[in-house]
Amino acid sequence: MSETPDAFLYNIVSWPFVNTKAEKIAVAVSGGSDSMALLLLMQHWAQERGAELCAVTLDHGLRPEAAEEAVMVGRVCAERGISHETLSWQWDKRGNLQAAAREARYRLIADWALAKGVDAVCLGHTRDDQAETFLMRLARKSGSDGLKSMPEQFDRFGMRFARPVLGVHRADLQAFLAREDVGWVDDPSNADETYDRVRARKALAALRPLGIDAEGLATVAHNLAMENALVRQAVRDALAGKVTEQHGALSIALRDFRLQWPETRRRFLQAAIGWLSGADYVPRALAVSHLEFALSGKRAHTLGGVIGWVAKDRIWLAREPRAVEGLRGTPFDARWKIEGPLEGLEIRALGEEGLKQWPEWRAIGLPRRVWLSLPGVWNGAELVATPHDDAENRYKASLMTTSFDNWLARH
Template structure:
């Protein structure tokens, strides 16, 4: 008689490995809060967490956020909850009110992450894990490219980020969407296809359904992987720049009345890329505002093309050259 154990499906194995690696780098006492929508990506993630968390002696919880934006949203949430319980996960279903600030996608995202953070904070220490895949990363990079806001918009999503003091982890950023579906099928898990994911009113859907397939057809396979690699490389470059700025900024910045001042000579001595990053960093750190490239260049001209021009109005602040300093003050 053949006593061999049945082989594990490669898709299931890949996702479990990704989750295992992500959990290994986290606080060993942290509860794992899984953002579960009922879609294939988050369901495959939930199944992997349900398998890996007990082996790492961790508590795990699936949080299903019902946005109430579709007629059947309560039934979808209930079905996802039932599936999660069948996997052995504790479950919380949270109904949220979605506003309209920033548009429907942004408002729903804000409400969702607010609910996830609240649930995680109640179980601190805790980490939130989401099912974003390599395909999501590629779409994010292309959308950033369309915005044209520089390298920062091409960095995509970080594998680990911070959500108001709670670690937000994306274990599946190296996993293709087709793999999550294969993993669900192999484990007999039925997923829900959100109709918004095929609604071409949304830019992300158009990128997913039209732009990426066209690029693959015209340029060749591997576009999504190449875009994801680009995001990783740019994120590494940005981290290096941040270290350089941290080392530089202490020597060239000093307090000013109602703001902060930066040495003109020190800014002029730096390469343009670093100079622009320092300007953006100072405004973001001091006034919690983001500058466009045009605004950044206008401030930089106070250093590189000084002709006696007056103050520059910026979001939440004003920049002016005063002697040998650029003073950035509240307005």
């Protein structure tokens, strides 16, 4: 690797954490050109600032070649003195494969990074990814929420992620790798038209003669992001002082909810679902309208791993109990960090059995549905403690996500 990357490329990279004290940075490297180029660029960035750099590869177990590609990444890292680890994941055949793989990628990498003391993980998304994502969301009839540009930095599963090369074209990264004499892997699925992204990539090529290219779509996405930020702030102002956050659940007076503009109500429900579930993508507008209709009629309704209902003229939104069935350990549900003496014990949802063993929940004044999905400390079938209300102060539950008010400002 040369001492200094090309001046052109180096100047258009959005260098993350320049004004922070980030001391250990990771790069998620698949072996493709985007992430391989990012690895080399971030090594230069880390060397300039005296930061530690490490790399991680996730083998989804979906292609037999993936294991060999992870070995190739490890070899390149070893040659450059970068520590590297490979994580593995197997699909349990539940839900949509692509959505499950995407969630697993962020969750497993975040867990790994937290355990390693990493300050942030860098991803190799490019301007081409930005344009392809725009077209895919346009096909889904998305509004500005979906069409706005991808954020350069975001938090997920308790870890900060960054996209330093989001403003860089893939072709420039590949040319950089060629000059550095570093190879990369071409994933055969990139030619499989059963994937939306591949079809979007081909559509983008077909639109280029009309002047619709990655540069132009990225600019449109940026403009929509600026407008969307203004709308988000208006929604935040409209809801200021009206939404209550308690033990990871949200509530708002039914009257206050009904008095909001329809777009404000829709955005509030979408934001609440995203905040409570941690999902990458919130349900579409039609599904959210069904939730709104049910709540306006004081009926319970579930959507996107979240349950909504009305109690004492307040709308409540909490994690759906079925969404956390089978989950174990801390972080629990990728939301709760549990601290305390846990050796030989298990973290899982309180559920019906937990509330039977902990009748004190009634005195706290929160609806029963709020407690069902919250974590408890178990010894087999015996509930040892509820970290949210531990009278002996042995256990503590901390919400790992930002406050809902901050979430509204960012999403």
